[in-house]
Amino acid sequence: MSGTGEDAVRGYITAWLTTDSAERTALLERCWADDGVYTDPRNEAVGRGALAALIAGFQQMQPGAHFVLTSGVDEHHRMLRFGWRMLDAQNQPQLEGFDIGELDDSGRLKRITGFFGPFPPVPTGWPEHLVRVG
Amino acid sequence: MSGTGEDAVRGYITAWLTTDSAERTALLERCWADDGVYTDPRNEAVGRGALAALIAGFQQMQPGAHFVLTSGVDEHHRMLRFGWRMLDAQNQPQLEGFDIGELDDSGRLKRITGFFGPFPPVPTGWPEHLVRVG
Numbered sequence: 133m134s135g136t137g138e139d140a141v142r143g144y145i146t147a148w149l150t151t152d153s154a155e156r157t158a159l160l161e162r163c164w165a166d167d168g169v170y171t172d173p174r175n176e177a178v179g180r181g182a183l184a185a186l187i188a189g190f191q192q193m194q195p196g197a198h199f200v201l202t203s204g205v206d207e208h209h210r211m212l213r214f215g216w217r218m219l220d221a222q223n224q225p226q227l228e229g230f231d232i233g234e235l236d237d238s239g240r241l242k243r244i245t246g247f248f249g250p251f252p253p254v255p256t257g258w259p260e261h262l263v264r265v266g
Numbered sequence: 267m268s269g270t271g272e273d274a275v276r277g278y279i280t281a282w283l284t285t286d287s288a289e290r291t292a293l294l295e296r297c298w299a300d301d302g303v304y305t306d307p308r309n310e311a312v313g314r315g316a317l318a319a320l321i322a323g324f325q326q327m328q329p330g331a332h333f334v335l336t337s338g339v340d341e342h343h344r345m346l347r348f349g350w351r352m353l354d355a356q357n358q359p360q361l362e363g364f365d366i367g368e369l370d371d372s373g374r375l376k377r378i379t380g381f382f383g384p385f386p387p388v389p390t391g392w393p394e395h396l397v398r399v400g
Contacts, residue, residue: 138389142392142393142396145396146395146396149395171342171343171345172342173342176343200396200397201388201392201396201397202385202388203385203386203387203388204385204386204387204388204389205386206381206385206386208305208306208307209305209310209379211305211366211379213381213385214385215385230385232345232366232379245343245345245366247340247342247347251336251337251338251340251347251348251349251364252337252338252339252340253337253338254335254336254337254338255272255338258276258335259276261280261283262276262279262280262334262335263334263335
């Protein structure tokens with residue numbers, strides 16, 4: 133395919149929601165590069181097969197948990213961002229975060245880097261010129 | 267150097283605040299990889315010299331404009347994020363955003379990808395399974 137970042141993200145999130153293994157792999161073949169790298173603060177998956185296994189493990193560990201998008205897809209220079217929320221099987225919010233994606237020349241994701249929760253606070257003791265607001 | 271992501275980010279932001287060309291280059295030599303790539307929605311700079319020139323151009327176009335950090339540095343798998351605010355010479359806020367950084371093995375930034383403003387809203391008409399919240 134040679135789609136947009138939005139196409140790739142929609143396919144990618146749908147893969148996280150898809151419990152049928154063959155169907156999930158077919159989705160990832162369209163939106164995820166063969167050697168694509170997924171990381172978040174707790175996980176790393178190198179290659180499409182590793183990502184498929186990570187998703188399967190997530191679904192087994194937390195049955196019914198799922199993601200929804202909380203933003204559109206904002207893209208420049210083949211880099212993109214989007215926000216998401218993780219909900220449990222009872223639709224209670226469990227975690228919010230955002231992902232940064234990088235697209236390859238075919239429009240597939242070759243990297244997703246996830247960040248969880250709000251940004252950390254500014255540390256105390258940083259030099260004034262870095263944090264001065266007025 | 268082989269510093270932390272926080273060290274690199276502090277040096278990088280200080281470089282944006284440094285108007286002396288030699289001093290700025292010396293800072294970038296410590297925190298920015300030779301072939302590091304900077305992009306934001308409006309700009310691209312490939313290599314340390316190109317970044318130094320981009321910063322100099324910014325300072326000439328908007329004298330007295332400067333950045334402050336609005337968060338600490340959150341890092342995993344040599345990827346990091348931090349928030350910032352751009353202020354004009356009168357310390358009036360002009361723009362907020364965040365940067366995603368990638369560190370090389372020596373702890374220098376080999377990529378910064380900037381995003382401006384809030385995330386875009388969820389487009390209307392997306393499939394319900396992607397945006398359903400309850």
